Amino acid sequence: MELSKLKAPLFVSWQLTRDCDLSCLHCCTGSAPGRPSPNELNREEALRLADDLLSTGVPYVMLCGGEPALSPHFFEVAERLGRGGVQLKIETNGQRFGAQEARRLRELPIRSVQVSLDGDTPEAYRSLRPNGSLEKAWLACRAVREAGLPLEAAFAPCRSNIREAEAVICRALELGAFRFNTGMLMRIGTAVKFWDRLAPTEEDYDRFFSMLERKEVELAGRIEVWFRPHSLDEALELQLREPPAALLVLPDGLVKVSAALSFICADLRTQSVSQAWGRYLSALGSLKVFDPARFRLAGANAEAVV
Amino acid sequence: MKLARFVKFREEKFGGVLFETRSEKVYTLSPTAAAVVKEISAGGGPEQVISRLKGRYNDPDGKLGAEAREFIAALASLGLVGE
Numbered sequence A: 001m002e003l004s005k006l007k008a009p010l011f012v013s014w015q016l017t018r019d020c021d022l023s024c025l026h027c028c029t030g031s032a033p034g035r036p037s038p039n040e041l042n043r044e045e046a047l048r049l050a051d052d053l054l055s056t057g058v059p060y061v062m063l064c065g066g067e068p069a070l071s072p073h074f075f076e077v078a079e080r081l082g083r084g085g086v087q088l089k090i091e092t093n094g095q096r097f098g099a100q101e102a103r104r105l106r107e108l109p110i111r112s113v114q115v116s117l118d119g120d121t122p123e124a125y126r127s128l129r130p131n132g133s134l135e136k137a138w139l140a141c142r143a144v145r146e147a148g149l150p151l152e153a154a155f156a157p158c159r160s161n162i163r164e165a166e167a168v169i170c171r172a173l174e175l176g177a178f179r180f181n182t183g184m185l186m187r188i189g190t191a192v193k194f195w196d197r198l199a200p201t202e203e204d205y206d207r208f209f210s211m212l213e214r215k216e217v218e219l220a221g222r223i224e225v226w227f228r229p230h231s232l233d234e235a236l237e238l239q240l241r242e243p244p245a246a247l248l249v250l251p252d253g254l255v256k257v258s259a260a261l262s263f264i265c266a267d268l269r270t271q272s273v274s275q276a277w278g279r280y281l282s283a284l285g286s287l288k289v290f291d292p293a294r295f296r297l298a299g300a301n302a303e304a305v306v
Numbered sequence B: 001m002k003l004a005r006f007v008k009f010r011e012e013k014f015g016g017v018l019f020e021t022r023s024e025k026v027y028t029l030s031p032t033a034a035a036v037v038k039e040i041s042a043g044g045g046p047e048q049v050i051s052r053l054k055g056r057y058n059d060p061d062g063k064l065g066a067e068a069r070e071f072i073a074a075l076a077s078l079g080l081v082g083e
Helices: A043-055 A074-083 A099-106 A122-128 A134-146 A162-175 A202-218 A232-241 A273-287 A299-305 B031-042 B046-056 B063-077
Strands: A011-015 A060-064 A087-092 A110-116 A151-154 A177-181 A224-226 A246-249 A254-256 A264-267 B007-012 B015-020 B025-029
Touching (some): A099 A134, A110 A134, A110 A177, A122 A134, A134 A151, A162 A177, A162 A202, A246 A273, B007 B031, B025 B031
Parallel strands (some): A011 A060, A011 A246, A060 A087, A110 A151, A151 A177, A177 A224
Antiparallel strands (some): A254 A264, B007 B015, B015 B025
């Protein structure tokens, strides 16, 4: 599909806030408690953006963070979009997502709620999420399913939890998830700082991907095991070959061309979604002149290329 | 008959797109296919959809009806429409 023929993006990933209630060592967005981005969109600006997404016909929006539920206007934004017919995916750590929150979302066209399950024992989970509760994450999953909402589980493999991945898949299945999402740990955000401590070894990854391939077949029809593309590098190469009709919106309204690059192509505080879409298409044109191999850098350094 | 739960339709200058958000698959539609999907979104069974299409467009040789029926069957086989 030729993207330039589309009048607007088909998907928007909207990081509502960088603020989070957990201090995860492997966080890909550099989120932590009390650390919203400077100059995040306020309620009026966020609702204006939601209206703009509706009027341009964006069919699918993911609300993420940080922890999106920490944004004071999370539900208002979700309801504005959902009542306008936009399908929603919510990414949460599940620490403050219970029956009440799930019931409120039940009225909306929720495509899925994704809960991070980075371990199957409290020890492994807390080794990455020091102040987090695995029990609360499980309760969030149950609340999602009890409200009749589709559940996805996410798993970031690190040295301290990678051996629990198979158990987490089984847990996700038991909790009623339709999909288990994973891939190699991303060297961006907070993870850069702790990389030497976090990064699994090559042997760990070999075992991990063999296990995923086996589980993908074994559990076909019961839960989808998604792990391709394997890494940020592969995702970036794929994006250059087949650019997605997607905008990545940061908490302050800036628009990134790719999760792996800090290259900004538009500002939704001053520009419309249609204008941002045009800027994104132009930016993709510029990216294509680069050899993907040049992006084969640690993610945090990839911005240097652009 | 209606679009399946996770399927969204958007009109475009070239016709339209169907977006299956669960699998994140995108299907591009010709103007004719987009017209069929628009009628499906308006509701009713396959024959009602085809009847409305025939009322809206000329179909002297019945070709439109046959093609629409075939297209609706293809959408159903892909799980893009349901009851």
